Amino acid sequence: MLRIQNLSKTYPGGTQALKNVSFEVNDGEFLVVIGLSGSGKSTLLRCINRLIDPTEGKVYWDNVDVTAAPPTELRQIRRRIGMVFQQFNLVKRSSVMTNVLSGRLGYVNPWMSLIGLWPQDEKKRALQALGRVGIADKAGERADALSGGQQQRVGIARALMQDPKLILADEPVASLDPVLSHSILQYLEQLNKEGITVICSLHFLDLVHRYATRVVALKDGVKVFEGSAQEIDRAKFKEIYGEEAQEVRAASM
Amino acid sequence: MPTARIIRNTLLMALVVAAFAVSFNVTEADFPRLFRDLPKGKDLILAFLTPDVATREMDTRTISIAFPIPCGSAPNENVIPSEGPRLVPSVDCTDPLTKFTLEGFDLAPNSELVIRWKLPDERLMTAIRTRTDSEGYFTSEVEARPIIATKNGVASRLEVDTLTPVGGLKPSQALLDVLDAMFETIFMALLSTTIATIIAAPLSFLAASNITKRGVIGTSVYYIMRFIFNVMRAYDPLSMALIFAFWLSFGPFPGAMALTVVTIASLGKLFSEAVENIDKGSLEALQATGANPLQTVRYGVVPQVIPDFISYIVYHWDINVRISTIIGFVGGGGIGYYLNLSINDFKWHQAGTAIWAIVIVVWAMDFLSAEVRKRLT
CATH class of the missing domain: 3.40.50.300 (P-loop containing nucleotide triphosphate hydrolases)
Structure with missing residues (x-):
């Protein structure tokens, strides 16, 4: 509450x-x-x-x-506490996958995340989150290549990664x-x-x-x-x- | 009040005119001299325009005859063949201070000739340079100077080298030296840009208000970093190079160090501004996920600033190539040093080679950095 x-x-x-x-x-x-x-x-x-x-x-x-x-x-x-924003607030130059994974930063080993290494199961979790919002096929694309609606769905997938x-x-x-x-x-x-x-x-x-x-x-x-x-x-x-x-x-x- | 305005404007005009008069005086400006003294500059400009870039490999053939001076001082054993390459003097021997004609037949056509004396003690004295005609013939007047006189019964010999170009052009020594020095300059600039990037990139985050300026400690770090960058920027590359030249003496290393210091300040400032200009929204989003400050910088800031950083780095490499040319003049090594040496030795063609190399490399770097920056959006 x-x-x-x-x-x-x-x-x-x-x-x-x-x-x-x-x-x-x-x-x-x-x-x-x-x-x-x-x-x-x-x-x-x-x-x-x-x-x-x-x-x-x-x-x-x-x-x-x-x-x-x-x-x-x-x-x-x-x-x-997941958060979804009016302007989506994705890192535009990063891939959709990286944007979604970043929702998990509070959970993973900070040092591994700093050198960009993500455990396999976190990647699987990210793909599942993207699948839930129906854009698993966009994982490899740059965030700013997506339409507004798709970007907001990435935002939701990022919030989902937090297990909110x-x-x-x-x-x-x-x-x-x-x-x-x-x-x-x-x-x-x-x-x-x-x-x-x-x-x-x-x-x-x-x-x-x-x-x-x-x-x-x-x-x-x-x-x-x-x-x-x-x-x-x-x-x-x-x-x-x-x-x-x-x-x-x-x-x- | 219009009168007041007129007086003020008149005074302002008078000040501007006075300022120009002073600047004319101080620079001893004399524009007609540009044209009056043009002939003096002509040779120099011509030499610069004809840089020393290539030489031909030469095949040298030498034929010689003994030539007693004065007559009878040594036996004359020359047997002059009637065909094939041969030298034919108008007299077999002569007295000192007289002149005679030397002819050559059936030598290599259209070739450079070096006519010289080989003295009895084996020393060589170049007398005349000339060319053969299309038939391989030449004629030249030769003076029998007293120094060429026979000694101890051994006569001096007249030697003629025929220089025939074989094969294609090959790069001249000057060109090789210039390339070497240019190589040094480019890599001097690369090294200083790289070291400067490694130092400036992390520091720039500390000098970015949106990253550091939070709380008492953060705010003081921010202002200290800003202050350091600004102070470092106040020294221009040339004075920095002089400082390092006193410290580390001459050579490319102090030059590169001076460039590094200047580049750290400049890149630090540019980088921190790039960091300050990022989209705040994605930082907010990352903070909201529970990411720590380092993770926020790694995932929120770094991807956003990388294109800017790369563009600034390439741009500074380009700038540093130019600056290191100037730094070379004060002993910083590289192409500038070479240019300085050639000018001091009055080797204008070599200086021309160096200047052309600088022009080409600066143009190429400029083009390259523009291309790289264009692609990074």
Whole structure:
């Protein structure tokens, strides 16, 4: 279980990205975080695995204080938290295989990995992960030779290599053609059904309805809503996205 | 106020004109001299344009006759054949300080001739260089100088070498020396670039803000590395070469060391900028997997910067070939040293060979490094 307590983040420039945010995520949930660009969704997700250090507040994961973990322990924690990014964040010049294998860096012998040696079973695991997202045949290609949708699937395969208990997905479909959104989210949904907790930030409300078991909404760094997707009516929608907002639908299924 | 502006602009103009006047004065600029003194430079330029690159292998044939000076000082035993290669002097003997005509028949046609005296004590004195005509004939006026006089009853001999080119051209000694020196220069540049890369590559990561600038220790390491690179860059290659020349005396090694130091600073700075310009996203992703900092650099940074690094390395090798030419002038060995020597010895054709070699190699390196960099994207 993930417990977020009074989390605040103020950037060195003075921007307050998160203001006293608290909520809990139970194991096995598919929690979707919504809100306008700049509402603090990315900062929130990055505070969970401390890619960004929060200014105040606590993050507990299975009763371990993530916010207080020293570097070595933090790396142990991060091993079990996969992350998928809006811009895929692959190493473009490296092969798909190397990108997927790098998800395993927290587990393997650091010195062997530094000289680029990977055990045979890790390579097999990487091919299986690629197979799960349907692109095992692309293993040898350079990451930037793949289409956007394929690159995001490599991103998911990399997260799978971590044998994650939790996956943080930061706008995983925002850089993709809307018609590809479901193809990516279905993989996350599948993993969620296998028991992996998913915390995912999304833009399109119809995607939220389709995938979320629960929703948290942020506005200017403040949590303005927590509940099921069905509870977001017209009034709530205006409250979260502002008066001028209008609902846009992603490609229908 | 327009008046103030006019005054200011006039003053500025006056300053600019004054600056130009001073620079003319200081450089003793006299452009007409460029044309007035052109004849002086002509020979030099011609010599540079005709580099010494090839010689022909020569077949040398020598025929000789005894020639008593003065007459009767030695017996005249010459039997001049009536055909075949032969020398025919207009007189059989003569007194010192007189002139006579020497003719040659049926020698190798169109060949270079060296006419010389072989003195009784076996010393050789070259007298005249000339050529045979298409019939193999030559004629030349020879002076009987007193030094050639018969000694102890042994007459001096007149010898004629016929030099016939055989086979094709072969590289001249100057060309071989230039190639040797060029080889030295290229590998001097390669060695210094390699050593500099080995040292600069790891250090550059420490001087990259996105890698090191974190916490008190990291930030101080970052600023110290930056400072070291900047100080090292302040010394230009020539002064660095002079320092090393005092330290290690002359030769290619101090030259290469000077180049190494300069290259470390330059590559370190360029490398660290390449590291700073990488895509941060993939670093973030690797950190999120639980990779340690070294693994993050190995898998996130290295693949991204390798093309930049290679391109900078090749570019610096190219630059170092040029610089080591100049360093050679202050005793750093290689082609620059050779060029300096040939100029000091007034061997303009050799200097021309060296200059052509430099031009060709610099052009080739430039082309090569451009090609390599083009392919690395």
